[in-house]
Amino acid sequence: MSATATEASAPTQTYDALVIGAGMSGLYQLIRLRELGLNARVLEAGTGVGGTWYWNRYPGCRFDSESYSYGFSFDKDLLQEWSWSEHFAPQPETERYLNRVADKYDLRRDIRFRARVTFAHWDEASLTWTVGTEDGNRYRTRFLITAIGALSAPTMPTFPGIEDFKGQSFHTGLWPKEPVDFTGKRVAVIGTGASGVQTIQEVAKTAAQLTVFQRTPNWCAPLHNGKITPEEMAAIRARYDEIFARCNETFSCFLHTPDPRGTFEVTEEERNAFLEKLYGERGFGIWVGNFKDMLTNRQANRVISDFVANKIRQRVKDPKVAELLIPKNHGFGTRRVPLETRYYEVYNQPNVLLVDSKATPIERITPTGIRTSDAEYAFDIIIYATGFDALRGAFDRIDFRGKDGVTLKELWKDGATSLVGMLQDGFPNMFMLLGPHTALGNIPRSIEFNVDWVTALLRHMQAHGLKRAEATPEAVETWMEHVMEVAQGLLSMEVDSWMTGVNINVAGRQVRRVARYTGSAPTYRGWANGIAERGYEGVALR
Numbered sequence: 001m002s003a004t005a006t007e008a009s010a011p012t013q014t015y016d017a018l019v020i021g022a023g024m025s026g027l028y029q030l031i032r033l034r035e036l037g038l039n040a041r042v043l044e045a046g047t048g049v050g051g052t053w054y055w056n057r058y059p060g061c062r063f064d065s066e067s068y069s070y071g072f073s074f075d076k077d078l079l080q081e082w083s084w085s086e087h088f089a090p091q092p093e094t095e096r097y098l099n100r101v102a103d104k105y106d107l108r109r110d111i112r113f114r115a116r117v118t119f120a121h122w123d124e125a126s127l128t129w130t131v132g133t134e135d136g137n138r139y140r141t142r143f144l145i146t147a148i149g150a151l152s153a154p155t156m157p158t159f160p161g162i163e164d165f166k167g168q169s170f171h172t173g174l175w176p177k178e179p180v181d182f183t184g185k186r187v188a189v190i191g192t193g194a195s196g197v198q199t200i201q202e203v204a205k206t207a208a209q210l211t212v213f214q215r216t217p218n219w220c221a222p223l224h225n226g227k228i229t230p231e232e233m234a235a236i237r238a239r240y241d242e243i244f245a246r247c248n249e250t251f252s253c254f255l256h257t258p259d260p261r262g263t264f265e266v267t268e269e270e271r272n273a274f275l276e277k278l279y280g281e282r283g284f285g286i287w288v289g290n291f292k293d294m295l296t297n298r299q300a301n302r303v304i305s306d307f308v309a310n311k312i313r314q315r316v317k318d319p320k321v322a323e324l325l326i327p328k329n330h331g332f333g334t335r336r337v338p339l340e341t342r343y344y345e346v347y348n349q350p351n352v353l354l355v356d357s358k359a360t361p362i363e364r365i366t367p368t369g370i371r372t373s374d375a376e377y378a379f380d381i382i383i384y385a386t387g388f389d390a391l392r393g394a395f396d397r398i399d400f401r402g403k404d405g406v407t408l409k410e411l412w413k414d415g416a417t418s419l420v421g422m423l424q425d426g427f428p429n430m431f432m433l434l435g436p437h438t439a440l441g442n443i444p445r446s447i448e449f450n451v452d453w454v455t456a457l458l459r460h461m462q463a464h465g466l467k468r469a470e471a472t473p474e475a476v477e478t479w480m481e482h483v484m485e486v487a488q489g490l491l492s493m494e495v496d497s498w499m500t501g502v503n504i505n506v507a508g509r510q511v512r513r514v515a516r517y518t519g520s521a522p523t524y525r526g527w528a529n530g531i532a533e534r535g536y537e538g539v540a541l542r
Contacts, residue, residue: 011138012130012138012139012140013041013137013138013139013140014139014140014141015038015039015040015041015139015140015141015142016033016038016039016040016141016142016143017033017038017039017040017041017141017142017143017144017145017458018040018041018042018043018129018131018139018141018143018144018145019033019040019041019042019043019145019146019147020042020043020117020120020131020144020145020146020147020148020398021042021043021044021045021051021146021147021148021149021152022042022044022046022048022049022050022051022102022107022111022113022147023049023050023051023052023053023054023098023147023149023152024051024052024072024098024443024444024447025051025147025149025433025434025447025450025451026042026044026049026051026111026147026433027042027049027098027101027102027105027107028072028074028447028448028451029145029147029433029451029454029455030042030105030107030110030111031105031107032451032452032455033455033458034110035455036455036458036459036462038143038458040110041110041111041112041139042107042110042111042112042147043111043112043115043116043117043131043133043139044111044112044113044114044115045114045115045116045117045134046113046114047113047114048095048099048113049098049099049101049102049107049108049111050094050095050098050099051098051147051149051152052149052151052152053091053094053095053098054095054098055152055154055173055174055175056091056172056173056175056195057091057092057175057176057177058091058170058172058173058175058195058198058199058383058385059180059182059198059199059202059203060090060198060199060201060202061090061091061172061175061195061198062086062088062089062090062091062094062198062225063088063089063094064088064194064223064283064284064338064339065088065254065283065284065442065443066087066088066254066255066282066283067084067086067087067088067089067228068084068236068240068243069243069244069247069253069254069255069442069445070089070094070442070443070444071084071097071444072101072444072448073240073244073444073445073448074448075101075104076240078100078101078104079237079240080237082097082100083228083230083233084228084233084236085227085228086225086226086227086228087224087225087226087228087282087283088223088225088282088283088339112133112137114135115133115134115135115137116133116134116135117131117132117133117134117398118132118133118134118398118399119131119132119398119399119400119401120132120144120398120399120400120401120430121399121401121405122401122402122403122427122428122429122430124403124428126140127142127428127429127467127468128140128141128142129141129142129143129144129429129430131144142429142467143429143430143431143458144429144430144431145430145431145432145433145454146394146395146430146431146432146433146434146435147433147434148394148395148398148434149394149434150390150391150434150438150440150443151387151388151390151391151498152173152388152393152394153388153389153390153393153394153396153397154171154172154173154174154386154387154388154389155386155387155388155389155393155503155505155506156171156384156386156505157190157362157384157386157505158505159362159363159364159365160363160364160365161364161365161366161367162365164365164366164367165365165366165367165368165369165382166367166368167368167369167379167380167381167382168180168380168381168382169381169382169383169384170381170382170383170384171383171384171385171386172195172196172199172383172384172385173195173387173388180381181206182203182206182207182381183206183207183208184206184207184208185207185208185209185380185381186207186208186209186211186369186378186379186380186381187203187207187209187210187211187379187380187381187382187383188210188211188212188213188369188370188377188379188381188382188383189203189210189211189212189213189383189385190213190357190362190370190382190383190384190385190386191213191214191215191384191385191386191387192212192214192215192216192217192218192385193218193336193338193385193387194218194336194338195385195387196212196338196385197218197220197338197340197343198338198340199383199385200212200343200346200385201340201341201342201343201346203383204346204349204351204352207351208351209351209352209353210346210351210352210353211352211353211355211377211379212352212353212354212355213355213357213362213370213372214324214325214354214355214356214357214358215357215358216327216329216358217324217325217326217327217328218327218335218336218337218338219305219308219327219330219332219333219335219337220337220338220339220340220343220344221279221286221287221308221337221338221339221340222279222280222339222340222341223282223283223339223340223341224280224281224282224283225282225341226282243255244445247442247445248445248521248522249522250288250521251288251441251520251521251522252288252439252440252441252442252520252521253439253441253442253445253446253521254283254284254288254289254441254442255283256283256284256285256287256288256289257288257289258288258289258290258291258292258294259274259289259290259291259292260292261291261292262291262292262293262297262300263291263293263294263297263299263300263303263304264299264300271291271303272307274291275290275303275304275307278290279307279308279311283339284337284339286304286308286337287332287333287337288441290304290333291304294332294333295333295334295490295491295492296489296490296491298331298491301331301332301333301334301491302331304331304332304333305327305331305332307332308332309326312325312326312344313326315344315345316344316345316347316348317348318347318348321347321354324354324356325344325347325354329495330495330497331491333492334491334492334494334495334497335492335495335497335499336497336498336499355372357372360372360373360374360375361373365382369382370382386505387498387503387505388498389503389505389506389509390498390499390501390503390515391416391436391498391501391515391516392412392416392436392501392515393503393506395408395409395412395416395432395435396408396409396412400427400430402424402426402427402428402430403426403427403428404426406426408424408427411424411426412436413508415501415513415514415515416435416436416437416515417436417437417476417480418432418435418436418437418438418471418476418479418480419471419475419476419479419531419538419539420437420438420453420479420524420527420528420531421434421435421436421437421438421439421450421517422435422438422450422453422454422528423469423470423471423539424471424476425470425471425472425473425475425476426470427470428468428469428470429468429469429470431454431457433447433450433451433454434446434447434450436515436516437479437480437483437514437516437517438450438517438524439517439519439520439521439524439525440516440517441521445521446521449525449528453528453529453532456532457469457532457536457539460532460536461541464541466541466542467542468540468541468542469536469539469540469541470539470540471538471539471540472538472539472540474538475531475537475538475539476538478538479527479538482519482527483514483517483518483519484514486517486518486519486523487514487518490518492518493512493514493518496512498515499515499516500512500513500514500515501513501514501515
């Protein structure tokens with residue numbers, strides 16, 4: 001009998017808590033569940049830990065949050081033991097870091113790998129969830145915790161003929177573990193979002209010919225990465241308390257936060273000097289540390305957009321190519337800003353061609369390459385940097401059914417809802433660590449807060465003999481009113497992007513919605529902590 005058949009006939013396994021996903025959220029949640037004395041198991045689709053940093057192995061993949069602001073803050077010893085090699089660490093280093101965490105806490109003994117969850121159904125009579133995986137195994141649990149990530153459901157474009165291509169093809173979010181050699185190859189990259197930008201920079205170094213198919217250009221800013229010397233690392237270790245305190249007080253948990261001045265409260269000379277300073281500094285400062293009105297005032301946004309557009313014109317030699325790379329349908333910062341290292345200079349290379357696939361759309365993938373409305377191109381490798389079904393896509397790919405058999409996908413068909421991104425009415429004892437309308441930004445800072453909040457709720461339930469927790473519809477409605485309120489006036493809400501729930505590659509994702517929490521992280525934490533401090537007001541406990 002095959003292993004799969006044996007597993008399919010295995011009896012249902014019972015746990016106090018099941019966690020879906022062994023990325024940063026799942027690893028930290030497992031540590032906290034053990035502290036509660038709960039019998040817990042993590043179900044992970046991959047063969048190793050790391051989540052985002054396991055699946056995304058594409059060339060050039062790395063942090064765009066400073067490394068020392070990204071790692072876990074809860075383990076003081078690990079902070080002193082671990083050395084980051086660069087200000088923005090590459091993917092292999094981050095994967096090693098998360099494996100170090102798994103080793104230190106012996107987490108793998110409670111993780112089942114190659115266990116992709118396909119369904120999770122609530123049973124009111126027994127107050128348990130039944131969870132099934134692709135291999136036919138079944139699990140029963142009192143508490144279900146989703147650690148499935150906000151950007152973890154890769155999407156392919158809808159071009160006909162994708163399966164016909166005879167060469168190699170990869171999605172950046174499903175990159176193989178084996179190295180891919182581009183030397184002497186004809187390579188296509190479809191997409192110029194964050195992963196596309198990082199990939200293009202690297203592939204251009206060795207490919208015989210790189211053709212970039214760009215539908216919507218993005219505003220990019222320099223990363224200014226660099227090595228961290230042993231002396232710098234020692235200084236960083238001495239400042240960890242200060243670094244994480246800073247992250248906890250800023251708008252998006254980055255080391256950067258909006259400048260208190262308005263764009264037009266300073267002279268033109270001061271304004272230009274400030275923008276030059278931000279453009280020359282590391283990281284997201286030019287996006288999240290700019291003038292306070294940059295993302296709400298149309299005239300202020302035009303100033304920064306013109307500034308960055310002129311930088312692109314200076315860096316790209318061919319004026320026609322430069323204009324193609326300058327966004328015309330959205331202002332700087334109103335979509336996610338990719339950070340780059342000599343990305344624009346790539347287009348000065350003789351082996352790189354930029355194709356405007358909005359003017360000449362891709363019609364189909366052929367056995368030998370790509371056909372657009374005006375040309376046919378031959379390739380050895382096609383890379384799909386076409387992103388993810390963000391925020392709710394990973395939820396839609398699992399058949400979640402709550403009370404009365406209601407599916408989460410059906411409940412969210414007109415837009416996701418939640419209570420502080422962690423609970424949903426109609427889905428008792430299900431906790432979402434990065435659910436819709438969680439404060440995002442520097443993700444690990446959100447992860448640690450949300451895991452600790454869920455853990456505190458479980459501890460409260462233990463202490464009071466409570467078996468069932470569910471957000472009330474009234475609390476969800478109140479929270480969603482707040483989510484809508486803080487989104488008012490943001491220029492980003494006028495733009496199609498994953499941040500507004502729009503994805504041209506996913507059916508039903510063409511309508512712009514408030515898809516994320518756009519208020520500050522401190523405000524978000526205040527809401528969530530207020531719920532706990534008022535005895536979990538808005539959470540029906542029994």
